[in-house]
């Protein structure tokens with residue numbers, strides 16, 4: 314009976330909600346849907362991390378309020394991880410903020426740094442929650458097209474002088490959701506230069522940081538000289554350690570941004586369950602064998618799926634990282650029409666590219682988040698539609 318606030322009305326519509334209900338409607342008719350539409354990892358958290366949570370959960374100290382800004386063990390583990398993986402030295406007391414998953418941080422940052430009307434440069438196609446955070450902070454969006462001919466990296470020369478002058482924040486995300494592209498060191502160097510020149514804060518979303526194929530290790534933004542002066546990286550344990558349900562991540566890098574995030578969070582929450590933080594520290598510090606295995610699993614799924622689609626005549630490219638394939642829609646369909654067609658006729662769900670922004674039109678996103686058998690079954694079902702032969 315209560316009217317919602319004007320602010321709530323400014324939030325973008327949650328695109329995935331409509332996909333979820335379309336999938337549910339087809340499943341309710343008794344069909345076996347192969348759901349490649351969402352980005353929900355299907356594999357369990359490695360045992361040693363779960364065991365750490367179990368023992369930490371039994372410790373009564375963890376049943377009480379914990380330090381507001383997170384436990385030092387996790388902040389220290391985050392820094393050790395960055396030193397070991399990327400050779401980057403960071404201060405656990407000043408350069409790390411614990412987050413309730415990457416999403417919370419991404420939505421909080423615009424509220425920390427923007428005044429109403431400030432401009433934010435956002436990749437298009439891109440993860441929709443960048444838009445939510447900017448809407449909550451009453452900022453203005455300037456879209457940066459990610460085009461296939463530019464390897465899905467934004468071309469900063471496309472941005473108007475006005476947009477660059479107004480911009481306060483720049484979101485990037487590599488390995489990229491939805492395109493599966495990875496960034497080069499040179500691109501990040503160019504980004505640092507631009508950020509310095511234009512006084513823009515860079516937020517690099519490193520959600521798929523651990524997941525690169527063909528031996529390619531993803532570059533951390535913080536590996537670039539001067540990166541810490543102009544930005545931060547958002548790291549989450551959701552993907553690399555199959556911990557999406559645990560809601561744990563961290564922001565790392567520029568001290569003033571980290572301070573702003575912690576200040577805001579002081580007003581929002583007491584830090585997350587300390588047992589979860591202890592388990593997250595364990596994930597970062599223990600043997601990374603499970604991560605290597607995970608990457609091999611996704612790589613093998615990618616090969617099976619992409620080669621399968623190519624063998625039925627669909628002209629698709631293999632992603633270099635993340636766990637998504639970004640597939641060109643055949644002529645004559647919009648991305649939404651095509652994803653509806655696949656769902657209704659092959660019972661294969663993929664996400665329409667338009668849900669990631671206007672430059673996502675012409676593509677659909679398929680998650681490699683089921684077994685090779687199911688991916689092959691999806692290929693067979695698509696083949697039976699005889700769209701590509």
Ligand code: PLP
Nearest residue numbers: 352414415416440490520549551
């Ligand atoms: N960033 C990107 C690009 C994502 O795809 C996701 C999750 O799907 C997230 C951030 C958020 O992950 P989480 O909130 O689970 O850490």
